[in-house]
Amino acid sequence: MDQATLVEYIAREVLAHLNPLSGGAWAVERQALAAKGVPVAVSVRHIHLAQPEIDILFGPGYALHKQRDLYQPGEFAAEEVVTLVGPRLRSLSNVRVLGPVRKRTQVEISRTDAITLGLKVPVRPSGQLKGAATLTLVGPRGSITLPECCIVANRHIHISTVQARTWGLRDDQRVSVSVRSERPAVLGDVQIRVADTFKLVMHIDTDDANAVGLTCGSTVEITDGE
Amino acid sequence: MDQATLVEYIAREVLAHLNPLSGGAWAVERQALAAKGVPVAVSVRHIHLAQPEIDILFGPGYALHKQRDLYQPGEFAAEEVVTLVGPRLRSLSNVRVLGPVRKRTQVEISRTDAITLGLKVPVRPSGQLKGAATLTLVGPRGSITLPECCIVANRHIHISTVQARTWGLRDDQRVSVSVRSERPAVLGDVQIRVADTFKLVMHIDTDDANAVGLTCGSTVEITDGE
Numbered sequence: 001m002d003q004a005t006l007v008e009y010i011a012r013e014v015l016a017h018l019n020p021l022s023g024g025a026w027a028v029e030r031q032a033l034a035a036k037g038v039p040v041a042v043s044v045r046h047i048h049l050a051q052p053e054i055d056i057l058f059g060p061g062y063a064l065h066k067q068r069d070l071y072q073p074g075e076f077a078a079e080e081v082v083t084l085v086g087p088r089l090r091s092l093s094n095v096r097v098l099g100p101v102r103k104r105t106q107v108e109i110s111r112t113d114a115i116t117l118g119l120k121v122p123v124r125p126s127g128q129l130k131g132a133a134t135l136t137l138v139g140p141r142g143s144i145t146l147p148e149c150c151i152v153a154n155r156h157i158h159i160s161t162v163q164a165r166t167w168g169l170r171d172d173q174r175v176s177v178s179v180r181s182e183r184p185a186v187l188g189d190v191q192i193r194v195a196d197t198f199k200l201v202m203h204i205d206t207d208d209a210n211a212v213g214l215t216c217g218s219t220v221e222i223t224d225g226e
Numbered sequence: 227m228d229q230a231t232l233v234e235y236i237a238r239e240v241l242a243h244l245n246p247l248s249g250g251a252w253a254v255e256r257q258a259l260a261a262k263g264v265p266v267a268v269s270v271r272h273i274h275l276a277q278p279e280i281d282i283l284f285g286p287g288y289a290l291h292k293q294r295d296l297y298q299p300g301e302f303a304a305e306e307v308v309t310l311v312g313p314r315l316r317s318l319s320n321v322r323v324l325g326p327v328r329k330r331t332q333v334e335i336s337r338t339d340a341i342t343l344g345l346k347v348p349v350r351p352s353g354q355l356k357g358a359a360t361l362t363l364v365g366p367r368g369s370i371t372l373p374e375c376c377i378v379a380n381r382h383i384h385i386s387t388v389q390a391r392t393w394g395l396r397d398d399q400r401v402s403v404s405v406r407s408e409r410p411a412v413l414g415d416v417q418i419r420v421a422d423t424f425k426l427v428m429h430i431d432t433d434d435a436n437a438v439g440l441t442c443g444s445t446v447e448i449t450d451g452e
Contacts, residue, residue: 182349188410189409211337
């Protein structure tokens, strides 16, 4: 390998680790070489309910009513809403219930919401509720103070098995994504979630969305894996 | 220059553009080589007032009362607060007035606040009010609907002339900063603001703070200039 070729080789290897925010010609080239664009969906505060909590909040044997389908197959926004009340008795009303019914009740709020409620809430992947915050849920037929139910959802990307293979990504991998906007950023620690039926989308909460100027339908780009 | 020296040189040059989020040994080395740590202050929504607006909101010739000094010399939080009302008549109450009196009234809110008010607000450096949003300000003695007064403040770092020189930064330069937290990120388009009397601090709004898990007293690091 002659010197020029070696330098070229090193430059390209390094390119693979470069961040677009660093600017300059290399970043542009990196974009062109490997654009992994992902559409964004902004998750507003919501709640997934298990049947025992549905029974308490809406009445025994109550069934959720579908309002509209969500992007991921089988998921839907229900007509039902609940009110969340924190330990200092501050509340958030009209929090949407998402279906279908789950095995365990899980509330997902933003850190801004957590501050409103006067609550310390850990950042967690969906389903990891050990150490999650306690919250009082209020429905039209009853209320319950539920331990370990409330998290700030981590940033994550849903991707199909086929697409993940194409892009060289694996389930539960952490990547960074680049956001081009009025307030650009690279968001780190984004969890990859792979399933055969998943449609490609990045879920971020309203804090991330508002901080970096993203709305539903914006596109971000996976810039590196970790 | 022999080949090994050349490769070393290239690697170091590239290092200067590398982002810590990319991970790996180089990122760690980059940290060790040039840590430019900056303390963070989170700016909650607030308003700077000019005397004509003080006269309308609080009464002719009214003078602000200092509640407490802020970090930058001469700046203070006043005892006075106002209510902001947007075009859809939604409001935010208890918005703190910051002193001293300015030549022009300027309201700084987060994008989350803008959504609450039902308002489209541009991201701007302080003082650049052309195209800023119109907002109604309400005080105890009067109210005014003020055109071009409301912005989402850009991310910016206050730094003294001496410190800026040490770190090779110039006024109005844009840099990126790296945030290590539960939700790590690299925030781009951060404006450098240099003055002899400035004390080192990065000002971010509540959206950025809550998105990436920063509070007052957290430290971020300048990772590259643009």
